[in-house]
Amino acid sequence: MDANGDGIGDFQGLMRRLDYLHGLGITAIWLMPFQCSPGRDDGYDISDYYGVNPAYGTLGDFVEFTHGAKQRGIRVLIDLVVNHTSDEHPWFQDARRDPESKYRDWYIWSKTKPPNANKGMVFPGVQKSTWSRDAMAKEWYFHRFYDFQPDLNTSNPAVQAEILKIMGFWIQLGVSGFRMDAVPFVISTKGPNVTQPREQYDMLRSFREFLQWRVGDSIILAEANVLPNTDMQYFGDAGDRMHMMFNFQVNQNLFYALASSDTRPLAKAMQRTESRPASGQWGIFLRNHDELDLGRLTKAQRQRVFDAFGPNKEDQLYNRGIRRRIAPMLGGDRRRLELAYSLMFTLPGTPVLRYGDELGMGDDLSLPERVCCRTPMQWSTEPNGGFTKNDKPVVPVISDGPYGFQHINAAEQRRDSNSMLNWTERIIRMRKEVPEIGWGEFEVLDTGDDSVLALRYDWKNNSVLFLHNLASEPREVELSTGLKGKDNDSLINLLSNDHSRGGEKGNHRVCLEAYGYRWYRVGGLDYLLKRSEF
Ligand code: NOJ
Numbered sequence: 001m002d003a004n005g006d007g008i009g010d011f012q013g014l015m016r017r018l019d020y021l022h023g024l025g026i027t028a029i030w031l032m033p034f035q036c037s038p039g040r041d042d043g044y045d046i047s048d049y050y051g052v053n054p055a056y057g058t059l060g061d062f063v064e065f066t067h068g069a070k071q072r073g074i075r076v077l078i079d080l081v082v083n084h085t086s087d088e089h090p091w092f093q094d095a096r097r098d099p100e101s102k103y104r105d106w107y108i109w110s111k112t113k114p115p116n117a118n119k120g121m122v123f124p125g126v127q128k129s130t131w132s133r134d135a136m137a138k139e140w141y142f143h144r145f146y147d148f149q150p151d152l153n154t155s156n157p158a159v160q161a162e163i164l165k166i167m168g169f170w171i172q173l174g175v176s177g178f179r180m181d182a183v184p185f186v187i188s189t190k191g192p193n194v195t196q197p198r199e200q201y202d203m204l205r206s207f208r209e210f211l212q213w214r215v216g217d218s219i220i221l222a223e224a225n226v227l228p229n230t231d232m233q234y235f236g237d238a239g240d241r242m243h244m245m246f247n248f249q250v251n252q253n254l255f256y257a258l259a260s261s262d263t264r265p266l267a268k269a270m271q272r273t274e275s276r277p278a279s280g281q282w283g284i285f286l287r288n289h290d291e292l293d294l295g296r297l298t299k300a301q302r303q304r305v306f307d308a309f310g311p312n313k314e315d316q317l318y319n320r321g322i323r324r325r326i327a328p329m330l331g332g333d334r335r336r337l338e339l340a341y342s343l344m345f346t347l348p349g350t351p352v353l354r355y356g357d358e359l360g361m362g363d364d365l366s367l368p369e370r371v372c373c374r375t376p377m378q379w380s381t382e383p384n385g386g387f388t389k390n391d392k393p394v395v396p397v398i399s400d401g402p403y404g405f406q407h408i409n410a411a412e413q414r415r416d417s418n419s420m421l422n423w424t425e426r427i428i429r430m431r432k433e434v435p436e437i438g439w440g441e442f443e444v445l446d447t448g449d450d451s452v453l454a455l456r457y458d459w460k461n462n463s464v465l466f467l468h469n470l471a472s473e474p475r476e477v478e479l480s481t482g483l484k485g486k487d488n489d490s491l492i493n494l495l496s497n498d499h500s501r502g503g504e505k506g507n508h509r510v511c512l513e514a515y516g517y518r519w520y521r522v523g524g525l526d527y528l529l530k531r532s533e534f
């Protein structure tokens with residue numbers, strides 16, 4: 001929210017909404033980059049790691065905010081964008097000006113155009129190359145992302161020391177950890193002669209050790225869209241590297257499952273990402289501030305998701321993804337939204353919700369690239385959705401069509417007990433009372449129907465079971481909990497009074513409506529009395 005009326009959200013505004021967030025039940029908030037930046041990639045191009053972009057307030061406002069969050073038991077995670085800086089960062093300015101500069105070797109240079117300059121772009125179609133010539137340096141510099149984001153030479157010990165200093169600075173100001181941007185690229189070898197980049201995983205351990213040493217309960221949540229066979233390299237076999245990772249594998253296969261009603265590849269993705277250290281955890285999400293990257297699906301699977309959720313060219317981005325928010329992708333269909341969110345809250349890991357998705361907010365495809373799903377939060381029916389008193393918010397509020405703030409806003413949904421907002425609040429409350437999902441082991445159960453996913457978790461002598469019907473028609477399934485003993489005959493529904501009692505052989509027959517879902521406890525509601533210590 002914009003407290004000072006200049007059309008941009010700021011820390012004071014965010015501070016005023018902490019009670020709303022607390023009421024929703026969130027336990028942590030992830031802030032996108034807010035440091036000084038020319039803002040050519042929404043802050044992912046930092047020009048000073050130790051300052052707040054004046055548009056958002058001052059360092060003082062930031063500390064007020066972390067204090068307010070702490071008072072409400074909300075942890076603050078911030079983005080750690082250290083793969084690259086802005087080209088306006090004084091380090092880069094100094095480096096390009098003077099070959100003798102101490103910062104020269106903080107970046108990656110080449111006297112000639114490297115042969116692989118037209119390879120490895122992260123934003124194909126928009127970004128033309130990964131090397132650009134700098135007229136002042138009279139050399140070429142490497143940029144994995146846009147040309148205004150020169151890569152830091154992260155193999156340089158001086159750069160590594162600076163990264164630790166940046167972490168140390170912000171945790172001192174009250175943050176509980178970092179969403180680390182572009183981790184595979186941070187730890188990659190970089191240079192004009194690097195044809196096969198190699199990940200230097202050990203670097204991750206040094207980041208973690210530093211953090212753990214300074215503040216024992218802070219974490220790093222890695223953005224690493226990698227293949228399952230390298231996951232443990234990121235977590236570390238002994239749980240000595242990243243505390244958390246976003247599960248991109250599950251994310252992409254989840255969208256495939258929603259598009260095709262075939263849950264098999266999703267189950268496989270869950271099984272392939274099952275191993276993690278006891279102290280590590282997956283972040284489970286539907287959408288984030290970027291495009292929905294479908295690059296890890298097969299061509300046919302990707303096409304299936306495009307056809308279902310983003311058939312038009314303007315819906316798609318970088319030849320691999322969809323740039324829409326979840327609600328418009330699912331045609332605003334409440335049944336499908338609940339199904340998707342119910343999955344997000346019950347798949348193995350920690351759910352990560354994007355602001356506005358608790359209302360079913362839409363997107364603005366007239367905005368470029370990924371900005372389309374970064375429009376201001378829709379608080380009320382007041383001008384500009386109650387986001388700002390300014391007539392011209394820097395990013396326009398969605399103001400027409402079915403997703404306009406007149407129809408989708410927090411104030412009205414607060415008063416409607418059936419709203420998406422109140423549904424989300426209730427589901428978060430229940431999710432917190434089912435720690436089995438985060439801590440337990442899971443098993444995918446056979447339902448005899450590829451459209452119906454059955455998942456059971458076991459933890460400390462208790463079990464929970466979830467059913468999700470991804471088909472557009474009702475489905476009846478018969479299944480066994482896979483557990484033995486009389487106690488396991490009943491499934492207690494956690495969201496309604498529709499319980500299930502096992503038949504002759506202990507099997508359950510459940511009829512699920514189109515896109516229906518069920519959250520059950522196996523046994524009874526005496527689970528807290530039954531819970532064992534291990
Ligand atoms: C990943 C971020 O999520 C994205 O928004 C950004 O453009 C790139 N990293 C570059 O920092």
Ligand code: CA
Binds near residue numbers: 001004005009055
């Ligand atoms: Ca402002």
